[in-house]
Amino acid sequence: MNGWMGRIVKFDLGSMTQETVAVGDAIRRQYLGGRGLGVKLYSELCSSSIDPLADDNALIFMTGPLTGTLMTSGRYQVISRSPLTGTICDSSSGGNFGAALKGAGIDGLIIRGRAAKPVYLSVHDGQVEAHDASAFWGLDTQRTQKGIQAEAGSKTSVACIGPAGETRVIFAAIMNDKDRAAGRGGMGAIMGSKNLKAIAAGGSQPVAIADPEGYKTMAARLDRIVDKNPVTGKSLQVLGTSVLVNIINAHGMFPTENFRRGVFNDAEGTSGEKIAETLLQRQSSCYKCPIGCGRTTRTRDKNGEGPEYETVWAFGAHLGISDLTAITEANYACNELGLDTITMGSTLGCAMELSETGAWKESLRWGEAGKLRDWVTDTAYRRGIGAELALGSKRLAAKYGRPELAMQVKGMEIPAYDPRGAQGMALSYATSNRGGCHMRAYMIAPEILGHPVFLDRFSTAGKAELVALFQDVSSVVDSAVLCRFLQFAVGISTFTEMLRVVTGLDFSDEELMTIGRRIYTLERLFNNRAGFGRGDDTLPPRFFNEEFQTGSSRHRLVRLEEMLDDYYAVRGWDADGQPLPRTLAELGL
Amino acid sequence: MASRCRERWRSWGFNLAGKIAVKFYGLMRLRLRTAAIEISGDGLTIMTLLGLAEEKTGQSFLDELLDKDKGLLTGTIILVNGENIRLGQGLQTRVEAGDSVALFSPAGGG
Amino acid sequence: MIDLDRETLVKMIDHTELSAHSGEKKIANLCSEARSFGFYTVCINGAYTVYAKEQLAGSGVLVCTVAGFPLGAGTGSAKSFEAREAVQNGADEIDMVINVGALRDKRLDLVRDDIRAVVEASAPALVKVILETGYLTDDEIVTGCRLSVEAGAKFVKTSTGFGAFGAFPAHVRLMRQTVGPEIGVKAAGGIRNFKDAWRLIQAGASRLGVSASVGIVEGLSFYKFAPAAWLEEEVPCHICPSRFANLDKQPKAVYAYYKKKCLACPHLEPYNKFYE
Numbered sequence: 001m002n003g004w005m006g007r008i009v010k011f012d013l014g015s016m017t018q019e020t021v022a023v024g025d026a027i028r029r030q031y032l033g034g035r036g037l038g039v040k041l042y043s044e045l046c047s048s049s050i051d052p053l054a055d056d057n058a059l060i061f062m063t064g065p066l067t068g069t070l071m072t073s074g075r076y077q078v079i080s081r082s083p084l085t086g087t088i089c090d091s092s093s094g095g096n097f098g099a100a101l102k103g104a105g106i107d108g109l110i111i112r113g114r115a116a117k118p119v120y121l122s123v124h125d126g127q128v129e130a131h132d133a134s135a136f137w138g139l140d141t142q143r144t145q146k147g148i149q150a151e152a153g154s155k156t157s158v159a160c161i162g163p164a165g166e167t168r169v170i171f172a173a174i175m176n177d178k179d180r181a182a183g184r185g186g187m188g189a190i191m192g193s194k195n196l197k198a199i200a201a202g203g204s205q206p207v208a209i210a211d212p213e214g215y216k217t218m219a220a221r222l223d224r225i226v227d228k229n230p231v232t233g234k235s236l237q238v239l240g241t242s243v244l245v246n247i248i249n250a251h252g253m254f255p256t257e258n259f260r261r262g263v264f265n266d267a268e269g270t271s272g273e274k275i276a277e278t279l280l281q282r283q284s285s286c287y288k289c290p291i292g293c294g295r296t297t298r299t300r301d302k303n304g305e306g307p308e309y310e311t312v313w314a315f316g317a318h319l320g321i322s323d324l325t326a327i328t329e330a331n332y333a334c335n336e337l338g339l340d341t342i343t344m345g346s347t348l349g350c351a352m353e354l355s356e357t358g359a360w361k362e363s364l365r366w367g368e369a370g371k372l373r374d375w376v377t378d379t380a381y382r383r384g385i386g387a388e389l390a391l392g393s394k395r396l397a398a399k400y401g402r403p404e405l406a407m408q409v410k411g412m413e414i415p416a417y418d419p420r421g422a423q424g425m426a427l428s429y430a431t432s433n434r435g436g437c438h439m440r441a442y443m444i445a446p447e448i449l450g451h452p453v454f455l456d457r458f459s460t461a462g463k464a465e466l467v468a469l470f471q472d473v474s475s476v477v478d479s480a481v482l483c484r485f486l487q488f489a490v491g492i493s494t495f496t497e498m499l500r501v502v503t504g505l506d507f508s509d510e511e512l513m514t515i516g517r518r519i520y521t522l523e524r525l526f527n528n529r530a531g532f533g534r535g536d537d538t539l540p541p542r543f544f545n546e547e548f549q550t551g552s553s554r555h556r557l558v559r560l561e562e563m564l565d566d567y568y569a570v571r572g573w574d575a576d577g578q579p580l581p582r583t584l585a586e587l588g589l
Numbered sequence: 590m591a592s593r594c595r596e597r598w599r600s601w602g603f604n605l606a607g608k609i610a611v612k613f614y615g616l617m618r619l620r621l622r623t624a625a626i627e628i629s630g631d632g633l634t635i636m637t638l639l640g641l642a643e644e645k646t647g648q649s650f651l652d653e654l655l656d657k658d659k660g661l662l663t664g665t666i667i668l669v670n671g672e673n674i675r676l677g678q679g680l681q682t683r684v685e686a687g688d689s690v691a692l693f694s695p696a697g698g699g
Numbered sequence: 700m701i702d703l704d705r706e707t708l709v710k711m712i713d714h715t716e717l718s719a720h721s722g723e724k725k726i727a728n729l730c731s732e733a734r735s736f737g738f739y740t741v742c743i744n745g746a747y748t749v750y751a752k753e754q755l756a757g758s759g760v761l762v763c764t765v766a767g768f769p770l771g772a773g774t775g776s777a778k779s780f781e782a783r784e785a786v787q788n789g790a791d792e793i794d795m796v797i798n799v800g801a802l803r804d805k806r807l808d809l810v811r812d813d814i815r816a817v818v819e820a821s822a823p824a825l826v827k828v829i830l831e832t833g834y835l836t837d838d839e840i841v842t843g844c845r846l847s848v849e850a851g852a853k854f855v856k857t858s859t860g861f862g863a864f865g866a867f868p869a870h871v872r873l874m875r876q877t878v879g880p881e882i883g884v885k886a887a888g889g890i891r892n893f894k895d896a897w898r899l900i901q902a903g904a905s906r907l908g909v910s911a912s913v914g915i916v917e918g919l920s921f922y923k924f925a926p927a928a929w930l931e932e933e934v935p936c937h938i939c940p941s942r943f944a945n946l947d948k949q950p951k952a953v954y955a956y957y958k959k960k961c962l963a964c965p966h967l968e969p970y971n972k973f974y975e
Contacts, residue, residue: 217735220735453928461928462929465926465927465928469924490920492923494917497705509923
């Protein structure tokens, strides 16, 4: 088999047994791998009402046919039902782990059950072994990785949880290859609930390539395209993602103090330019990636990876904090403890507003940079105020009687782009299958960055079609599995060709779009069965009722209704957002 | 947009000293080692303004923003008082004294 | 949806590098890209014909060399010499520049003979005639096309890329109308992205002279499933030569010709904000 390894292992932590899972050619072709195949397999194993932290929940690690090949191909996806949202969730991470899984001879791993004592799994030559992990339980993710590599081999790639996953914080992350994170949705909590501390993978099994000549030409082509493109060839390498700070702030939509304002006075001090001038030691890259958006940084006392744009916002403007060192060290803490920075930061902002309004008697104040690291650490260990923060913003705000102060959609916190500044982004947040996520359909690209075309961000015209298009293409990229940043340089036809050259199957652009649509619709079906409907395709009231008074997104409100019906029509869903029978028939669902 | 403001200021006898603020971001800022400069002028097109800015900083940076044919690169963002010139008259958009122009070379992220 | 596939698009592209200051490294890059992407030709200056031919050996990419470039104000025999030598060095196509001055003087025989000389010297390579639309009125463009076809050229081409105008859909449309379906129309100059390219192809271009080829080909990928929002009609003035008329770069008569056209244009009213 070309591209895929043709082997998926299911491991039961209760009985400590493994078996291979047969996936037919047709399914592989219809769902590719990664997110798509993961969601497909998950939906067959688990119902939409399963408790994510229960023993019988499945946690799926999945790669795709392009993992380990061409470019930006070290990524992997983690799929399960999210303990944070209750929706289906796939969490994506970079680094090498995806390629390591394939080198170890498998496409993916399905984990069920619960180990009696902490274990880690090692994957070699297609086989999975469980090992005692009691020595590592309680260690942070950096020490865990080093420790397990000492046992399993220095060349192995380790994906693990930290204390936050062990205490099952519902937004705990899975960390791999030092500081890469499968951050959103609380996948780390699921690992913790299974007493699974880590997975180590390694090996040198090659990925078979169907068309070696075509592969060489494609690789050369990709090198050229990515290098020539100003975003992938220059900007991301030199300035990283935080170059967006000044851009989004200049557009008046840099969410400040829990989305109450759109302009942060100290944005410059937390920008990519500032990081490059002060903290940056060098850029870092994932497996086979020439883009190199990673930031290896150091503060006076500590070093680590990041911060990325989302983190710089979540611990920065969102909290009224302009101390870049504090932000960066909070980021390091999240990496070490295994916590999603976006949800962590957003929850703190919600907590600050709850505190300010008197709804919560705790006193957390805007701009209190000094306490940032403590709050993060306490959350990971669920102690003191951290026990409350570990609820995430939705449950926290509901608990204190002000649910509208949680800036979340379906339970997942909205990231660093205020939807009042970009109508398409508003629709994207509202209709994302895993909750408030900016990556399902990154409308910032056309609406702000002008890529690949420039659109008026305040117009609702044509946004529905575009959101659906982006969601579908992104589903394909997440299933191949490749890095989304490639999308700044290449379009769908190139992904089609990459798949053809590696797998030897005669994919077409239209087929790829159908695959994307199928995956997105399958996710939607799962969510529908879990009880999500039109009422959940919405945003917190702030975005419909409160206008900014200053900045270039002032006096704007989200006009979701104008776009939502259009969106359902484009998707072939009914007025409640349920896929129509003919849509399901078209997609073979 | 800014013209009503300017008229009011003028009627009160204030002179905004005819300066246009030009702010550099992203790769340009790193290259020029300057965050912002001021250009004297009123009613200049963005194209002219960019030329003057190059003269003033003594460095060429237009290739970060424009292609060989002096058109905007995909991804280049130029804001006049927060509004994207692509929604105005592009490089022919005119700026007035007191306006603030922000220049961003193509960038991206997530 | 756009009904153009990648294979067709790349075979319409002359991947171009004609700058005076481009050295061997640039040409090597050009050829390597052409090989990877499968462009139809590389378009280069005469000094690099041999080198490009070597670089492209076994790739299937053709070499297109320019003659009498960029001014076209040399003699017919000088241009023929350039063309003959280029073909002997391996060029498969010749892009020559028409004698613009003679065309404007209406010395039709001179213009025709000039082209014919190059066509004969280039055989079996095909010849494209660059009209340099930036210095011509519509009538002159039509005449230039006619003379080129009569003289045996297989393509007419809009611009050198170094003159006053690049390629405009209006000119391409006019050229296509004049030469009919059998003769090629090459659009060159100022084609920066897929949208520009697509407009010109729809106007009738069958070949594109571009240096931004890589971006254009990837652009097709982005536009393939483009929703309506992306295919919005460009404001007519944005793609009209009249807007780009430039007294510094064009003969006064030509400049005045384009500006006058603007005043009589039905789009002036709704879009006249561009001329404040």
